Amino acid sequence: MRDAFHEDLDKISDSLVEMTRLVGSAMSRATTALLDSDLGLAEGVIENDVQIDAIRDDIDEMAVQLIAQQQPVATDLRIVVTALHMASSLERMGDLAEHVAKVARLRYPHKAVPPQANATIVEMAQIAERLVAQAGSIIAAKDVDGAEALHADDDEMDRLHRDMFVLLVDEGWEGGTESAIDVTLLARYFERFADHAVSVARQVAYLVTGEWEHKRRVGAPA
Amino acid sequence: MRDAFHEDLDKISDSLVEMTRLVGSAMSRATTALLDSDLGLAEGVIENDVQIDAIRDDIDEMAVQLIAQQQPVATDLRIVVTALHMASSLERMGDLAEHVAKVARLRYPHKAVPPQANATIVEMAQIAERLVAQAGSIIAAKDVDGAEALHADDDEMDRLHRDMFVLLVDEGWEGGTESAIDVTLLARYFERFADHAVSVARQVAYLVTGEWEHKRRVGAPA
Numbered sequence: 001m002r003d004a005f006h007e008d009l010d011k012i013s014d015s016l017v018e019m020t021r022l023v024g025s026a027m028s029r030a031t032t033a034l035l036d037s038d039l040g041l042a043e044g045v046i047e048n049d050v051q052i053d054a055i056r057d058d059i060d061e062m063a064v065q066l067i068a069q070q071q072p073v074a075t076d077l078r079i080v081v082t083a084l085h086m087a088s089s090l091e092r093m094g095d096l097a098e099h100v101a102k103v104a105r106l107r108y109p110h111k112a113v114p115p116q117a118n119a120t121i122v123e124m125a126q127i128a129e130r131l132v133a134q135a136g137s138i139i140a141a142k143d144v145d146g147a148e149a150l151h152a153d154d155d156e157m158d159r160l161h162r163d164m165f166v167l168l169v170d171e172g173w174e175g176g177t178e179s180a181i182d183v184t185l186l187a188r189y190f191e192r193f194a195d196h197a198v199s200v201a202r203q204v205a206y207l208v209t210g211e212w213e214h215k216r217r218v219g220a221p222a
Numbered sequence: 223m224r225d226a227f228h229e230d231l232d233k234i235s236d237s238l239v240e241m242t243r244l245v246g247s248a249m250s251r252a253t254t255a256l257l258d259s260d261l262g263l264a265e266g267v268i269e270n271d272v273q274i275d276a277i278r279d280d281i282d283e284m285a286v287q288l289i290a291q292q293q294p295v296a297t298d299l300r301i302v303v304t305a306l307h308m309a310s311s312l313e314r315m316g317d318l319a320e321h322v323a324k325v326a327r328l329r330y331p332h333k334a335v336p337p338q339a340n341a342t343i344v345e346m347a348q349i350a351e352r353l354v355a356q357a358g359s360i361i362a363a364k365d366v367d368g369a370e371a372l373h374a375d376d377d378e379m380d381r382l383h384r385d386m387f388v389l390l391v392d393e394g395w396e397g398g399t400e401s402a403i404d405v406t407l408l409a410r411y412f413e414r415f416a417d418h419a420v421s422v423a424r425q426v427a428y429l430v431t432g433e434w435e436h437k438r439r440v441g442a443p444a
Contacts, residue, residue, distance in 0.1 A: 064299045071293055077286045084303065088310055169400045177402050178391045184403045185410065 005076060008066040012083050013139055013207075015059050019090040020136030020200070022052050024129050026097035027193060031125040034104040034186070035118065037111045045101035052094035059087040075210035082207045086139075089196045089203075093132065096193045103182055112182045114175035120164050121183075124190040127157045131197035138201045142208050147201040157194040161187055227298055230288040234305050235361055235429075237281050241312040242358030242422070244274050246351050248319035249415060253347040256326040256408070257340065259333045267323035274316035281309040297432035304429045308361075311418045311425075315354065318415045325404055334404045336397035342386050343405075346412035349379045353419035360423045364430050369423040379416040383409055 026045050033042035063080050066072070072080065103112050113121050131153050138146035164187045167173065168180045175183065205211070248267050255264035285302050288294070294302065325334050335343050353375050360368035386409040389395065390402045397405065427433070 060300075060303055064296060064303060067289060067299055068296055074286060074290055077289055078282075081282055081286060081306065084306060085310065088307065165403065168403055169398075173399065176391075177395065177399060180399050180402055181387065181390055181406045184406045188407065188410075 005066070005070040005072055008062070008070060009079065009083070012059055012062050012066070012080075013142075015055055015062065016083065016086055016090065016200075017136050017140045019052060019055050019059075019087065019094075020132050020139065020197075022048075022055070023090055023093040023097060023193075024132040024136070026052065026094055027100065027125065027132070028129050030097045030100035030104065031121070031129075033101055034112060035121065037104065037108055039105060039108045042101040042104040042108070046098055046105065049094050049098045053091060056087045056091040060084065079207055079210045082203055086200050086203050086207070089200050093193050093196045096189045096196075099189050100186060103186055107182065112179070113186070114179050114183075116172075116174055117164065117167060117179075117183050120160055120167065121186060121190075124157060124160050124164075124187065124194075127153050127160070128190050128193045128197070131157075131194050131201075135197045135201040138204050139207075142204065144205045144208050147198065147204065150198050150201055154194060154198050157191055161191045227288070227292040227294055230284070230292060231301065231305070234281055234284050234288070234302075235364075237277055237284070238305065238308055238312065238422075239358050239362045241274060241277050241281075241309065241316075242354050242361065242419075244270075244277070245312055245315040245319060245415075246354040246358070248274065248316055249322065249347065249354070250351050252319045252322035252326065253343070253351075255323055256334060257343065259326065259330055261327060261330045264323040264326040264330070268320055268327065271316050271320045275313055278309045278313040282306065301429055301432045304425050308422050308425050308429065311422050315415050315418045318411045318418075321411050322408060325408055329404065334401070335408070336401050336405075338394075338396055339386065339389060339401075339405050342382055342389065343408060343412075346379060346382050346386075346409065346416075349375050349382070350412050350415045350419070353379075353416050353423075357419045357423040360426050361429075364426065366427045366430050369420065369426065372420050372423055376416060376420050379413055383413045 026048065029041050030045045032038060033045065063084055067077070067080060070076075106112070131150060134146070134150055134153075137143070164183065168183060173180065248270065251263055252267045254260060255267065285306055289299065289302060292298075328334070353372060356368070356372055356375075359365070386405065390405060395402065
């Protein structure tokens with residue numbers, strides 16, 4: 001039978017999984033809004049970001065209640081602090097999806113992404129969504145080693161990010177400077193979203209084990 | 223006489239002030255490295271970011287020890303959670319200074335910022351450094367209303383950010399696409415650094431009062 005601490009921790013964990021689902025959906029819709037120049041969809045993503053922020057606030061409050069009621073000792077306390085950091089990262093991922101939607105809205109009815117860059121943006125978005133879905137599964141399954149499997153996608157994202165800059169400065173770039181600026185920022189949003197997803201997945205290891213030292217090796221994305 | 227909880231909290235607060243000092247110094251040196259194309263200075267900023275990350279880890283650990291030893295009740299617990307969020311924001315500000323330094327290193331021995339954009343970058347850097355210095359003073363003085371005074375600088379940063387984009391897409395832009403990309407990202411780094419500084423300063427209000435509701439109105443930068 002689970003003790004009260006772990007039952008409360010499971011509720012926080014469920015909320016983290018819910019956040020991964022919501023930020024994944026937000027990024028998916030933001031990308032569609034971007035590529036199809038769909039104003040309504042973009043505005044929906046922007047408006048719904050408050051829901052993601054609200055869950056993060058709920059997790060803060062659940063953590064405070066858990067600590068006050070269960071008075072966990074050192075290792076368990078570190079686990080709760082880790083959960084707070086994960087919620088922070090997920091909230092920022094929601095903000096990044098909102099930023100993508102805002103670029104779509106800014107350029108509507110035009111398309112922010114020129115045809116030349118479409119394929120790379122699509123690939124970046126697919127990897128970003130896959131990474132956050134995997135992070136959600138890893139949290140739900142308490143899969144301590146699951147983050148190792150994300151390396152390939154993370155490396156691929158970094159490669160796409162570099163490819164995009166090569167494309168932007170190539171003399172064959174047809175989008176002009178304004179599009180180059182938009183695409184520069186969009187590529188950064190997807191890349192950072194992926195970094196945060198990997199960071200969240202890696203933190204599951206010490207969410208489960210409470211091994212604080214693990215964290216110092218992992219680091220957090222900028 | 224201060225009780226043990228507030229004595230421990232003061233130590234965390236001192237570390238937060240130290241972080242503001244370090245990230246302000248990092249951004250100042252990164253900007254000099256950028257504008258003077260000073261490779262050694264840029265590499266120093268990049269190498270020293272681990273010190274900022276280490277203080278953030280120390281604050282996490284101090285918070286865990288404080289909670290375990292003092293077992294603070296609801297409002298006091300919320301204060302500790304707020305301190306953790308502030309440390310997170312400050313660590314990210316350190317990362318942003320590191321990003322500026324990395325652009326300087328990438329373009330060395332050339333200058334990443336073309337002469338046309340120099341003045342705006344200098345202004346953005348000055349505001350960023352002023353905001354983080356003020357955030358430090360506000361934490362040190364427990365100045366609940368101090369963040370109000372940051373509005374003018376924050377608005378000015380947003381104006382400079384918009385001005386920069388106008389400059390970049392102007393047909394008189396002499397820097398080419400590569401420089402436009404560099405300057406786009408640099409402008410975003412300064413603007414986000416400033417946003418985080420304002421967010422940190424605003425959190426002092428509920429660091430001091432423990433009024434959780436205040437936070438929901440304030441929000442966090444993306």
